[in-house]
Amino acid sequence: MSSNHNHLHNHGHKHDSCCSSDMPLAPKKSLSAGSDEVLTKFKVANMDCPDEIKAISEALKIAGVVKIQANLMSGTVEILHSPNVQKGLLKKRIDSTVVKVLDDESPTSVNQNQKRIWTVAVSGALLLTGLVLQWTNTVTVFESLLLLVSILLSGSLVFPKAWSSLKRRYLDMNVLMTIAAIGAIAIKEYSEAAAVVFLFALSELLESLSVQRARRAIQELLKIAPQKALLLLSDGSTKEVEASEVQISQMIRVKPGDVIPVDGEVVRGHSSVNQAPLTGESVPIEKSQGETVYTGTINQEGSLDVKVTKAFNDTKISQVIKMVEEAQEHKAVSQKFVDRFAEIYTPAVLVVAIFTFVIPPAFFGGSWHDWLYKSLVLLVIACPCALVISTPVSIVSGLTALARKGVLVKGGVVLESLGKIKALAVDKTGTLTEGKLKVEKVITFNSFSEKEALVIARAMETHSTHPIAQAIVAYAEDKAVEKKIVDRFSAITGFGVEGIIEGHSYLLGNHRFAHDVGICTPELEKKLEELESEAYSIVIIGHKPHDNCTGEVLCIMALKDAIRKESKDSILELKAAGVEKVILLSGDNQKTVSSLTKELPLDEAYGELLPEDKVKHIENLKSKYQSVAMIGDGINDAPAMAKASIGIAMGFVGSDTAIETSDVTLMTDDLKQVSTAIKAGRRTLSIIQFNIFFALITKAIFLVLTFLGYSNLWLAVAADTGAALLVILNSLRLLRI
Structure with missing residues (x-):
């Protein structure tokens, strides 16, 4: 039996620990x-x-x-x-x-943006008119008036921010632009002052619109959930109510073609449900009595009566929304670097600009007018606008696009880490295999009947939700064996479970468990070797030695789990995405695990591992590859996932704990989503690096041109705005994954 079959639900995870220096912090919660x-x-x-x-x-x-x-x-x-x-x-x-x-x-934020768009547009029109008059030497006073009004209009979006920053004793880009504009007005360069303020206001507007676009992409997720529900009344009639008003345990009816308004359990009816809006899975899932349905999924051909299990605000789709929003609070490493850089860089630029204005005229006989102009150009070109927005827009776009693909990533730092993954460790059950084990053989010993063994197995395994336990309980229920009560039930990590039934102590676990309690026999060893060579997962039921009982093996249950049809292609895609090594870590017997390497392109496969053994393997991988991911169920593999650089949980649907116990949660059980996430992480890293390099090299070139006398305020502000616009557009490409 797999050592993962340990029935424990209280494993810690990296987010609850402070002892690992390389672990990312959990995102902020509401x-x-x-x-x-x-x-x-x-x-x-x-x-x-x-x-x-x-x-x-x-x-x-x-x-x-x-x-x-x-x-x-x-x-x-x-x-x-x-x-x-x-x-x-x-x-x-x-x-x-x-x-x-x-x-x-x-007014809504959309209306707010419309007002800003009109303000910038009118300011731009006045600037253009003023420039035309200037170039044609027409009506000088009117030209200056137009330019001053343009400055005031664009400045209404910049100057208040600058004043607010100064009141907080904080220098930011708005302060730099305001000083540059005031300086240009002081030397009567009205057209250049208007251009500085207008183009900066335009770049700020573009940044705002880019954030709004990413914000709308997230809010589109919420639109998946309908606002109305059909409440099923006691007389069989229905009443349309707000979905947010439906209470837990109430009944709702979902007609064919309707979107399911809240999470619940099917009580009557049978239908197929399209879960693509929530999980990205295109194949409809059959739903009948006892099955769980989720908010935002689409009921297809049959009518379903559903018992509500979660309030509207606690549904799966609401969890997704909260997680994506909270992820923005967790800054990426590159974003932290840029923020720290900007905090030092902006005041430094102001100091350099002052020295540029004062030193040449005061000590070297330079023109005060010329060097004031050069210092203003320096202020504008050194503005870190493009640099500051290079990372956050990229991170927001990447996180949002992955969420729409069914991959939930907890923050920018995790997204960046995904882009650096070199090695990947995977669990077997439910990851490479279907996780739907079936009991294939029941072998009894010492005149013990199969029915007696199943009574013990059902009593013990009812306490667990592990796939092996569920398979055994299902098999026992099919055989209609009686239910019995277990006293002093306990789970032993990496071995199995034990408990007392009608005064006798029983164990149910793996080969190691039977060996440790001293009930292994040559006959048992021979049978186990035979079954393991055929790739069966083994569960031993035994009478544990106690009091005057010597103990004995009562039964062996042999189970098999089918390999997922997409596992082979998924591993190949992972390697194509840049993952150098993929290894299997399992608690199942080594022969069963080794057999998978014949069917899947795994580099290595290790079986019979306790949780601490998996941790050691992760440590070994990290010493060689530095950045390592571990894929598991988010609970049983928690120690190894905690030690890995990134913990990935498969199957968000059906697992309320997965979203809390992992850095990345896959909405479906499709391993191909991992390669999608890694590719997105690499692409995000690449775009961020390009953005930062482009912003810095642009600044460097124009700084040199300024001191050589080949730049002016026009070119400076055009370069700054152009760089910001290109960085934003480049980052928004990440919305398409």
Whole structure:
């Protein structure tokens, strides 16, 4: 029997530990209020970059505020505070920044963006008109007026942010652009001042629109879930109600062609259900009495009466939404680097610009006008706009695209780590195999009958949800054996289970378990060798030695599990994606495990492993390949998954714990999704690296041109805006995976 068959449900995972230095942190969860705390949530507009989140955090640093969580992708701010802090005060503090709280009567973020688009468009039109008048030497005063109005319009999107930053004693890109614009006005370069502010406002608008696009992609997931449900009344009639109002244990009816509104269990009816909107799996799944159905999936030909098992906000699709939104809080390594770089770089640029303006005229007889102009060009070209947005837009796009493909990744740091994976360890049951074991043979010993063995097996295995246990219980139920109660049931990691039935102590486990308690015999060893050579998974039922009983083997149950038809192609795709080594780690007997290497392109296969043995194999892989992933069920393989660089759980549907116990969760049991995730990680890394290199090299070239006298404010702002636009467009390509 596989050592994974250990019946334990309390394994730890990397997210609950602080002892591994190479593990990624868990993503932030939504805040929850204690008994003496209040949780207030605001929907906000104009929160499109980390600078605005910093501003909100600074504004809310007041007595009584316990914790603040601003979510860029959901456009929300959650505040945990004491009851004596009024909601109105919190709203006022947020509104004191450029971010504005939206209420029921406030315009939507779409309308907010439309206003910004019109502002930038009118500013651009005035700038263009002013330039035409300038080039044709027509009406100088009117030309200057047009340019000043253009500056004010675009500046309405920039200057308030700059003032907010200065009040917080923080230098950002808005401050640099404002100083550059004021300097250009001071030397009467109105057209260049207008160009600086307009093009910067345009780049900020484009950044906002890119975040909105990624935000809409996430919100499209929520649209999968219908807002109405047909509540089934006691007299058999139905009543249409809001899906959010349906309570647990109530009955709903789902007609053919309808989308299932909440998670539940089929009580009456039979139909096939298309789960593609949730999992990406194109083949409909047959559903009948006792089967679970999920929000957002589509009922096809039959009518289903469903008992609600989860409230609307706790459904699978809601978990997906929360996870994708929370993933944005977990910054990638490259994003942290860029943020730290920008914090140092921006003030440094201002200092260099001041020195550029002061030193040549003061000490070397240079022209104050010329060197002021060069310092302004330096401010604009050195603006880190393209650099700062190079990573977050890429990460958001990559995470969103993978979520739409049925791969849930917990944050940018995990996505980047996926792109570095060189070795992969996989579990056997439910990963490479179907996980639907069947009892093929029952061999009894010492005049013990099959029925007696099945009574013990059913009693013991009823306490477990492991695939082997489920297969044995199903077999026993088919034989209609009686139910018995187990006393002092316990699971022994890597061996099996034991308990007392009617005063006798029994064990049910693997070969090692039988050997350790001293009930192995030459006859048993011979039979086990024969069955293992035929690739069976073995379960031994024995009478454990106790009191005056010497103990004995009562029965061997031999089970088989079919290899998934896609396993071979999936492993080949993993290797094509750049994974250098794929190994199998299993608790099953070595002969069964070794037989898989004849059918699958595995590099190595190890069997008869305890959880700690799997951890050692992961450590060995990491010492050679550094970045290693482990695929398992998210629970039984938790120690090895915790030790790996990335833990991947297969099969989100049907497993509520998978989303909590892994770094990556596959919505279906399709191993091919792993290669999709790894390719996406590599592509994201590649695009981020290109974006950073492109932003830096552009800055370097134009800085050199500035000091050589070949650049001006026009070229500087065009280069900055152009670089930002190209970086955004390049990053948005990741939305298509």
